Amino acid sequence: MCGIVGYVGHRPAAEILLEGLRRLEYRGYDSAGVAIQDVQGISIRKKAGRVSELAGLLAEQPCAGSLGIGHTRWATHGPATDVNSHPHVGGNGEVVVVHNGVIENYSTLRDQLQAIGYVFHSATDTEVVAHLVAHHLEEQIRLGKDPQDQQTALDAIELALRKLKGTYGLGILFRDFPDLLIAARLGSPLVVGVGKGEYFLASDASPLVGHTDEVVYLSDHEMVVLTAQGMSLKHRETGARAPSIQTLEQTSQDTDLNGFEHYMLKEIFEQPQTIENAMRGRFEEEEATSRFGGLNLTVQQLRRVDRIVLTACGTSWHAGLVGEYLIEEFARIPVEVEYASELRYRNPPLSENTMVFAITQSGETADTLAALRECQRKGHPTLAICNVVGSTIAREADGGIYLHAGPEVGVASTKAFTSQVTVLTLLALHLGRLRHMSHPAGKRIINNLQAMPEMVRQALKCHDAVKDIAKKYQGISDCLYMGRQFNFPVALEGALKLKEISYIHAEGYPAAEMKHGPIALIDEHTPSIFIVPKGAMYHKVMSNLEEVKARRGPIIAVACEGDKKLEALADDVIYVPEVEDFLQPLVTTIPLQLFAYHMALLRGCNVDRPRNLAKSVTVE
Numbered sequence: 001m002c003g004i005v006g007y008v009g010h011r012p013a014a015e016i017l018l019e020g021l022r023r024l025e026y027r028g029y030d031s032a033g034v035a036i037q038d039v040q041g042i043s044i045r046k047k048a049g050r051v052s053e054l055a056g057l058l059a060e061q062p063c064a065g066s067l068g069i070g071h072t073r074w075a076t077h078g079p080a081t082d083v084n085s086h087p088h089v090g091g092n093g094e095v096v097v098v099h100n101g102v103i104e105n106y107s108t109l110r111d112q113l114q115a116i117g118y119v120f121h122s123a124t125d126t127e128v129v130a131h132l133v134a135h136h137l138e139e140q141i142r143l144g145k146d147p148q149d150q151q152t153a154l155d156a157i158e159l160a161l162r163k164l165k166g167t168y169g170l171g172i173l174f175r176d177f178p179d180l181l182i183a184a185r186l187g188s189p190l191v192v193g194v195g196k197g198e199y200f201l202a203s204d205a206s207p208l209v210g211h212t213d214e215v216v217y218l219s220d221h222e223m224v225v226l227t228a229q230g231m232s233l234k235h236r237e238t239g240a241r242a243p244s245i246q247t248l249e250q251t252s253q254d255t256d257l258n259g260f261e262h263y264m265l266k267e268i269f270e271q272p273q274t275i276e277n278a279m280r281g282r283f284e285e286e287e288a289t290s291r292f293g294g295l296n297l298t299v300q301q302l303r304r305v306d307r308i309v310l311t312a313c314g315t316s317w318h319a320g321l322v323g324e325y326l327i328e329e330f331a332r333i334p335v336e337v338e339y340a341s342e343l344r345y346r347n348p349p350l351s352e353n354t355m356v357f358a359i360t361q362s363g364e365t366a367d368t369l370a371a372l373r374e375c376q377r378k379g380h381p382t383l384a385i386c387n388v389v390g391s392t393i394a395r396e397a398d399g400g401i402y403l404h405a406g407p408e409v410g411v412a413s414t415k416a417f418t419s420q421v422t423v424l425t426l427l428a429l430h431l432g433r434l435r436h437m438s439h440p441a442g443k444r445i446i447n448n449l450q451a452m453p454e455m456v457r458q459a460l461k462c463h464d465a466v467k468d469i470a471k472k473y474q475g476i477s478d479c480l481y482m483g484r485q486f487n488f489p490v491a492l493e494g495a496l497k498l499k500e501i502s503y504i505h506a507e508g509y510p511a512a513e514m515k516h517g518p519i520a521l522i523d524e525h526t527p528s529i530f531i532v533p534k535g536a537m538y539h540k541v542m543s544n545l546e547e548v549k550a551r552r553g554p555i556i557a558v559a560c561e562g563d564k565k566l567e568a569l570a571d572d573v574i575y576v577p578e579v580e581d582f583l584q585p586l587v588t589t590i591p592l593q594l595f596a597y598h599m600a601l602l603r604g605c606n607v608d609r610p611r612n613l614a615k616s617v618t619v620e
């Protein structure tokens with residue numbers, strides 16, 4: 001959460017920072033601000049609300065200068081007000097800071113700083129950092145360090161950072177060092193873009209696209225000093241390191257709306273292509289299996305695996321649940337799906353041959369990263385199923401599989417889910433073929449997978465029908481989602497989509513569990529969405545559906561094309577193509593994404609920027 005940008009070079013900083021913030025707005029949109037350094041000193045413009053509000057302010061009160069930092073906020077400490085917006089000023093204006101992360105010991109530090117005379121204006125944890133750096137700067141100078149020497153400023157930062165507990169990605173300016181832009185990282189991502197006579201700083205690579213494709217990722221405990229002339233990198237313990245420059249593959253078209261009204265809708269409609277991308281080059285048809293370039297484990301190691309832990313948050317956790325069914329079915333390896341936020345503090349007994357997969361679109365989710373590190377510490381091979389190339393989790397995992405879904409901008413995850421499910425199907429196939437799965441069974445899975453982009457294209461044809469159904473239900477305040485086996489995680493995912501973007505209370509259940517409690521919620525105002533495609537569970541789910549109908553609950557059914565029986569039973573039916581049971585989540589999730597999208601639109605909600613949320617949750 002929160003996005004940071006920075007620029008130092010020869011061009012006016014304001015527009016570059018603003019454009020960078022627009023691209024990072026998915027990380028938080030409670031407020032936005034910039035600090036720009038010029039000959040007169042540091043000018044700050046900040047405002048509660050979207051980046052567009054800040055743009056308006058900058059149009060009224062422009063800032064000149066070719067060096068600056070910017071921030072878009074997802075509020076953690078203190079409400080979304082102008083005064084709590086970043087940047088924050090330390091001392092008497094000597095230091096200016098933007099921050100992504102959480103300073104856990106901020107209140108102790110604030111008390112100490114207040115006791116020695118520092119005056120706080122905001123309710124944020126970040127202001128502590130600004131004052132702490134200013135305090136150490138003043139102390140260094142008092143101890144006789146040269147106030148003109150930039151090393152004095154760097155020492156002040158280092159001393160301050162050693163006192164912080166928590167996580168930070170920081171961008172720092174000093175009033176009296178007008179050429180310097182300094183950044184430091186612990187737990188919150190930062191990347192430097194290397195231009196010609198200019199450098200860019202950002203929380204992820206999206207603001208760099210179009211400016212440079214040469215990037216340097218910062219690691220934890222690293223600090224980078226940027227001037228228009230160059231960069232220097234230093235790790236707190238190991239000292240200076242030569243920057244290792246990597247090439248960025250993203251293009252600016254990847255983040256265009258391409259004629260769609262919202263990113264979410266665009267990303268829903270991209271799914272035939274993104275599912276294809278997740279499979280591209282990964283089949284070994286002769287051997288009836290799949291292959292991955294980056295698992296970094298030998299066949300022997302993979303054969304020895306006796307347990308798999310899939311860990312993730314939110315939608316990625318739902319994909320993990322589908323993965324559990326797939327891997328247990330195809331490879332007969334016991335799988336557990338753990339919320340990363342729980343796993344990081346648990347200590348489950350894991351055998352020596354347990355393999356851990358972190359599933360994450362962004363590769364930056366704080367809990368998922370912490371769970372991965374915890375498992376790594378205990379010596380387990382950790383792998384990532386990740387979308388964002390070069391993200392922290394992708395870099396820290398021992399190996400992994402990329403989704404190749406392209407940037408997902410909408411806060412509600414859509415195409416990442418279906419790509420994750422596709423990759424997990426390939427993984428289950430791979431593991432199955434290393435064990436007992438026959439060649440014909442492997443071949444059948446491949447054939448079915450290869451047909452999926454077309455099946456999803458057909459599933460998308462339900463768009464108009466879903467739009468009409470949403471009109472009918474737009475006034476509801478509760479909604480239940482029910483599915484069984486492979487469609488139970490889809491029910492959870494459908495409910496999450498509706499909750500997060502339309503603010504309607506929704507719950508997903510395994511359909512048969514309903515009669516153990518949730519059935520009490522059924523009345524004529526509470527619709528139930530049943531995911532009931534043809535397959536092994538069809539008749540079972542139909543019985544559960546009848547139970548709801550008997551209690552006069554409105555029913556929306558997601559069913560296979562041509563299922564006339566459901567037309568008679570359900571109030572509304574949405575059709576998807578018939579596919580094998582294990583691939584059903586790829587088609588049944590489509591109408592649920594569209595339903596959430598249209599419900600949100602009809603209720604006047606901001607589809608791509610739902611309240612209280614951010615795209616990547618980089619705080620605990």
Ligand code: M6R
Binds near residue numbers: 315316361
């Ligand atoms: O980037 P990640 O996949 O690690 O993100 C995990 C969740 O924060 C994410 O899936 C979240 O639940 C989405 N907003 C759901 O649409």
